[in-house]
Amino acid sequence: MDKNQQYILAQRPIGMPDEHSLKLQDSALPEPGEGQALLKTIYLSLDPYMRGRMNDAASYAKSVELGEVMGGQTISEVVVSNSPAVSAGDYVLSSNGWQRYAVANADTLVKLDPAQAPISTGVGVLGMPGFTAYVGLLQFGQPKQGDTVVVSAAAGAVGQVVGQIAKMRGCRVVGVAGAPDKCDHVVREYGFDVCVNYKDDDFEAQLAKACPDGIDIYFENVGGRVFDAVMTLVNDFARIPVCGRIAHYNQTSLPEGPDRLVPFMGKILVKRLMLRGFIQSDHLEHLADFRRDMSQWIRDGKIHYQEDIVDGLENTVSAFQGLLQGKNRGKMLVRVAPDPTR
Amino acid sequence: MDKNQQYILAQRPIGMPDEHSLKLQDSALPEPGEGQALLKTIYLSLDPYMRGRMNDAASYAKSVELGEVMGGQTISEVVVSNSPAVSAGDYVLSSNGWQRYAVANADTLVKLDPAQAPISTGVGVLGMPGFTAYVGLLQFGQPKQGDTVVVSAAAGAVGQVVGQIAKMRGCRVVGVAGAPDKCDHVVREYGFDVCVNYKDDDFEAQLAKACPDGIDIYFENVGGRVFDAVMTLVNDFARIPVCGRIAHYNQTSLPEGPDRLVPFMGKILVKRLMLRGFIQSDHLEHLADFRRDMSQWIRDGKIHYQEDIVDGLENTVSAFQGLLQGKNRGKMLVRVAPDPTR
Numbered sequence: 001m002d003k004n005q006q007y008i009l010a011q012r013p014i015g016m017p018d019e020h021s022l023k024l025q026d027s028a029l030p031e032p033g034e035g036q037a038l039l040k041t042i043y044l045s046l047d048p049y050m051r052g053r054m055n056d057a058a059s060y061a062k063s064v065e066l067g068e069v070m071g072g073q074t075i076s077e078v079v080v081s082n083s084p085a086v087s088a089g090d091y092v093l094s095s096n097g098w099q100r101y102a103v104a105n106a107d108t109l110v111k112l113d114p115a116q117a118p119i120s121t122g123v124g125v126l127g128m129p130g131f132t133a134y135v136g137l138l139q140f141g142q143p144k145q146g147d148t149v150v151v152s153a154a155a156g157a158v159g160q161v162v163g164q165i166a167k168m169r170g171c172r173v174v175g176v177a178g179a180p181d182k183c184d185h186v187v188r189e190y191g192f193d194v195c196v197n198y199k200d201d202d203f204e205a206q207l208a209k210a211c212p213d214g215i216d217i218y219f220e221n222v223g224g225r226v227f228d229a230v231m232t233l234v235n236d237f238a239r240i241p242v243c244g245r246i247a248h249y250n251q252t253s254l255p256e257g258p259d260r261l262v263p264f265m266g267k268i269l270v271k272r273l274m275l276r277g278f279i280q281s282d283h284l285e286h287l288a289d290f291r292r293d294m295s296q297w298i299r300d301g302k303i304h305y306q307e308d309i310v311d312g313l314e315n316t317v318s319a320f321q322g323l324l325q326g327k328n329r330g331k332m333l334v335r336v337a338p339d340p341t342r
Numbered sequence: 343m344d345k346n347q348q349y350i351l352a353q354r355p356i357g358m359p360d361e362h363s364l365k366l367q368d369s370a371l372p373e374p375g376e377g378q379a380l381l382k383t384i385y386l387s388l389d390p391y392m393r394g395r396m397n398d399a400a401s402y403a404k405s406v407e408l409g410e411v412m413g414g415q416t417i418s419e420v421v422v423s424n425s426p427a428v429s430a431g432d433y434v435l436s437s438n439g440w441q442r443y444a445v446a447n448a449d450t451l452v453k454l455d456p457a458q459a460p461i462s463t464g465v466g467v468l469g470m471p472g473f474t475a476y477v478g479l480l481q482f483g484q485p486k487q488g489d490t491v492v493v494s495a496a497a498g499a500v501g502q503v504v505g506q507i508a509k510m511r512g513c514r515v516v517g518v519a520g521a522p523d524k525c526d527h528v529v530r531e532y533g534f535d536v537c538v539n540y541k542d543d544d545f546e547a548q549l550a551k552a553c554p555d556g557i558d559i560y561f562e563n564v565g566g567r568v569f570d571a572v573m574t575l576v577n578d579f580a581r582i583p584v585c586g587r588i589a590h591y592n593q594t595s596l597p598e599g600p601d602r603l604v605p606f607m608g609k610i611l612v613k614r615l616m617l618r619g620f621i622q623s624d625h626l627e628h629l630a631d632f633r634r635d636m637s638q639w640i641r642d643g644k645i646h647y648q649e650d651i652v653d654g655l656e657n658t659v660s661a662f663q664g665l666l667q668g669k670n671r672g673k674m675l676v677r678v679a680p681d682p683t684r
Contacts, residue, residue: 052612059612060578223607236402237624242611248604257599261606262590265565269584269619270394270401277611282579 002040004029005313007070007098013054015250016324021054022070022098022317030103035083037106039076039094042339044313045123046072046320046332047157048221051249060279070098073123077340081106091341093122098316100336114341117298124157124331125305126294132243132280133161133219134290139283140241140276141217145170148211150230153221154195155182155306157331158243162219163192164303171217174210176226178326185329189304204229214238223247231264234271242277250324306330344382346371347655348411349440355396357592358666363396364412364440364659372445377425379448381418381436384681386655387465388414388662388674389499390563393591402621412440415465419682423448433683435464440658442678456683459640466499466673467647468636474585474622475503475561476632481625482583482618483559487512490553492572495563496537497524497648499673500585504561505534506645513559516552518568520668527671531646546571556580565589573606576613584619592666648672 004027013021032038052059053071064071074096078086083106086092092109096102112119117126124130136158143149149166153159154175163173163186175186175195183195196206207229214235220227224247234240267273297303308328310319313336323332346369355363374380394401395413406413416438420428425448428434434451438444454461459468466472478500485491491508495501496517505515505528517528517537525537538548549571556577562569566589576582609615639645650670652661655678665674 060614220607223604227607242607245604245608245611248608251604254600254602255604257601258596259599260596260601260603262565262587262593262597264603264606265562265569265584266587266590267619268617269587272402272619272621272624273617274619275610275615275617277609277614277616279614282614 002029002100003027004099004101006100007313007316009054009064009066009068009070011066012056015252016321017051017054017317018321019317024314029101032080032082032103035106036103037078037083037086037109038080039074039092039096039102039104040079041074041076041096041100041102041313041336042091043075043120043123043309044072044098044316044334044336045074045128046316046323046334047129048244048246048249048323050320051324071095072097073128074102075112075119075122076102077337083107085109086111091119093127098313100313117295119339119341120307120309120333121305123333124307125161125298125303126291128280129157129331130161130294131287131290133158133165134294135280135283135286136241136243136278137162137165137217137219139286140274140278141166141219141239143169143171143217147171147216148174148213148235149217149219150174150176150207150211150215151192151219151221152176152198152226152230153244153246153326154186154192155330156221156328159219159221160186160190160305160330161303164190164297166217167191168297168302172213174207174215176207176222182329185306189306198226198229204232208233217241219243221246231267234267234273236271238271238273240273240275242275246324307333309333309335311335344371344442345369346441346443348442349655349658351396351406351408351410351412353408354398357594358663359393359396359659360663361659366656371443374422374424374445377448378445379420379425379428379434379451380422381416381434381438381444381446381451382421383416383418383438383442383444383655383678384433385417385462385465385651386414386440386658386676386678387416387470388658388665388676389471390586390588390591390665392662393666413437414439415470416444417454417461417464418444419679425449427451428453433461435469440655442655459637461681461683462649462651462675463647465675466649467503467640467645468633470622471499471673472503472636473629473632475500475507476636477622477625477628478583478585478620479504479507479559479561481628482616482620483508483561483581485511485513485559489513489558490516490555490577491559491561492516492518492549492553492557493534493561493563494518494540494568494572495586495588495668496528496534497672498563498670501561501563502528502532502647502672503645506532506639508559509533510639510644514555516549518549518564524671527648531648540568540571546574550575559583561585563588573609576609576615578613580613580615582615582617584617588666649675651675651677653677
């Protein structure tokens, strides 16, 4: 049988993570104990929040310790099971991290049915990113018919779902993405009303033109130039679910002044804005509703999705770098082993 | 009969307003038309929001135009009435601004009963400041038993009410004020658990000690050093109703860098904070509940209040300067004419 291979957090990255911070090492295949299963990774999910877990600083997700396997959700196949809960050959959602094999307690695993949906969607549109979009938009964005909703990272795993749900709610949906093909895709495949490229020189003017009635909801995934432009266009009572700030995750120092925090707080007051940081795992009481709704929407063709799959565990670091740079096209996955269901 | 006197906005203040920006002028007594009443100002309410109305910049309240009488709520006596809605001798809440006399449409007036409560409370604990506290804390602060609530400008018209309502809800209430006698008063008269002076050198350490379990709600009235200290102590899921930012109202330039907006947004995300700017007039659907609850609380001795009354219209500018500098002790009022009910 195969040996195991793992990415170890060797040192905390300063700025962009690379092969110095994340080292690929061989290791022995782990042995499942009673109630446990040996799992083989088919897909490893790559998500922007992972950058924060590489830092020492306190965050909502526990830091990965130096010398530990880098964490992450996986879609895995059960190789050996010492539990009645799962059987060899089952496909499961687990959190095995950046490695080929892992042992997990069988009662932590969520079984996936390849007949219902591609198993990869368990870490995508039917998993954490889809649920993030669902909770963030519906609970904190509070979309109403006719609202203008701006979605940053519109082509990404979360953004693509946010926009499609907002369309179902009767909103005008304006995407922001970082490449012409992403913008095209978002409009053509997901039905966004318009999508603007934040790398264009006249991005701010384009965004203003795309939002003739101002902005009622801004789904914040990115920060940076997009956030600044949005803030000049927000309407009274705008809602800003704060989901991510990917433009800043690799920053190593505070931006130069002036200090814009003071006028920003003034704007919150004058415009009566609502900002709410959130993380999906705080809202699991909505998970059953999400699974029911999202499965139905996919069956009905109301939600489309795109995956960006890189082959080979050894390409994980470069794929993750690409994700932080916006090089991905949709939900980023590493296919660690062939998917027997496709 | 008396002539009228009015404060005219002569020029937009840069920094602190003074006698150059607000000029006292004599004018003729206005004549009430059909359906109108001639009103004599007894109390003029002074409130921090007025500073914003002196600016040209768009805010939630319309700017006062140059050459116009400076606006504001008043407690007035009806001198002449050409309407069945009010009679000479009635006491009414109106918005007559900084002047001795004014004509108002009778159907805009709210009659006050001196037998129920001192008429001055119509612009204080039973009026706009009290309602601001009630709506901001209950709707956006969402206080729960055992929460730690920090109230800035704790001795002011809004802060004193916020703290007392929070105590009724079973919270630990920590006041922040700018003078030892204010802090003493807040603890002794309003039952705050503790109050910290933000002018003390070790204010940050005192606040941390006063909040051993962190901060769940911060009722933001001031900005500046208090806001910065609070932000280092907020708990996950803290709620921050943004009511005012008095420390910044006279600022004429942006503070120096670094730009703290970026890490602030990161904190909103990581701590899952909720910030909500609000203004009481957007929430009039709660006004009847407020009037019922607050009247009852005052009768039951559960809410105490303090007024700071300056005599003489000609002292309005210096009183307003004092308010912006925190020199007032409680709700700031100018007694423009004797109050016949006390």
